[in-house]
Amino acid sequence: MKILVTGGAGYIGSHMVRTLGEQGHDVVILDNLSTGFREAVLYGRLVVADLADRAMLDEFFRAEKFEAVAHFAAHIVVEESVREPAKYYRNNFVNALNLIEVCIRHGVDKFIFSSTAAVYGIPGKIPVDEETLLLPINPYGAAKSMVEQVLQDVGRINRLRYAALRYFNVAGADPSAKLGQRYKDATHLITVSLRTALGLRQELSIFGADYDTTDGTCIRDYIHIDDLIHAHMLALEHLSRGGSSRVFNCGYGHGYSVREVVRMVKLITGIDFPVREVDRRAGDPPALVADSSRIQKELEWKPRHDDLEYIIRTAWEWEKKLHGT
Numbered sequence: 001m002k003i004l005v006t007g008g009a010g011y012i013g014s015h016m017v018r019t020l021g022e023q024g025h026d027v028v029i030l031d032n033l034s035t036g037f038r039e040a041v042l043y044g045r046l047v048v049a050d051l052a053d054r055a056m057l058d059e060f061f062r063a064e065k066f067e068a069v070a071h072f073a074a075h076i077v078v079e080e081s082v083r084e085p086a087k088y089y090r091n092n093f094v095n096a097l098n099l100i101e102v103c104i105r106h107g108v109d110k111f112i113f114s115s116t117a118a119v120y121g122i123p124g125k126i127p128v129d130e131e132t133l134l135l136p137i138n139p140y141g142a143a144k145s146m147v148e149q150v151l152q153d154v155g156r157i158n159r160l161r162y163a164a165l166r167y168f169n170v171a172g173a174d175p176s177a178k179l180g181q182r183y184k185d186a187t188h189l190i191t192v193s194l195r196t197a198l199g200l201r202q203e204l205s206i207f208g209a210d211y212d213t214t215d216g217t218c219i220r221d222y223i224h225i226d227d228l229i230h231a232h233m234l235a236l237e238h239l240s241r242g243g244s245s246r247v248f249n250c251g252y253g254h255g256y257s258v259r260e261v262v263r264m265v266k267l268i269t270g271i272d273f274p275v276r277e278v279d280r281r282a283g284d285p286p287a288l289v290a291d292s293s294r295i296q297k298e299l300e301w302k303p304r305h306d307d308l309e310y311i312i313r314t315a316w317e318w319e320k321k322l323h324g325t
Helices: 011-022 054-064 078-083 085-105 139-157 189-197 225-240 258-269 293-298 308-322
Strands: 002-006 026-031 045-048 068-071 110-116 161-167 169-171 204-207 222-224 246-250 275-278
Touching: 002 011, 011 026, 011 225, 054 085, 068 085, 068 225, 078 085, 078 139, 085 110, 085 139, 110 139, 110 225, 139 161, 161 225, 169 189, 169 225, 169 308, 189 204, 189 258, 189 308, 204 258, 222 225, 222 308, 225 246, 225 293, 246 293, 258 308
Parallel strands: 002 026, 002 068, 026 045, 068 110, 110 161, 161 246, 169 222, 204 275
Antiparallel strands: none
């Protein structure tokens, strides 16, 4: 198929582009390179543009005639979304709406949406299934839930069918170290821990050690990037077969605390880097763990890398390559 990947020069999008390219799809990447990197695009054709430009989108879709869209372009830092909510609503909601509308105008009927577990806020039960009420506690999650609502509403009256994949904590890197997280100011725990081990940061901060969890630190469900992309490919196949719109959790169904992750990073790197406990970070729920039984049952998704050590080792090899150590 001819597929548009927005945000395809970023962390998750670039892994999707790699997999689509390896499978022979005709891939076009649209990215404004605000946080993405040209060199992360291993296949396809990169178009540097912004989803805020509605006129450009119309001309672009008229010329390209896409069969499907995979939408990854978004700001992703929860704490920043609390400080700068308008920035997140403009990029993560308004620009997504621009994209959805142009898909409808030009007859694109398959839409893969990069959503998030942040739509759940602080869920009443763990693990979280897809029927859990959406009560986001930060603008990042709120904007993503708004896009899901738009997809649901427009899907009722148009041909557009979608798969919204709610990611839990995506981590790890391509095992051959061709791709990985490149964000200069990374906020993901595993990436930040590894960069502290490399000496690129003076210390690692643990944001809150007084949560109602096993050891007082936040618990998250970490999913390897390749398992996540496999879920996207299965969702694309589902829509290509004429499957109906669906929402899927993407996680392993169990979590690790911040302290457990830090211990594993120290074990794998062999470096006992400094760690400091600080105040809680705005917008962080105590625990988020996925019930991913729906995607396992309906799309026959089988995790291949449900192993914290493997996740961190692939990320470690990437970080060493990225920073020349």
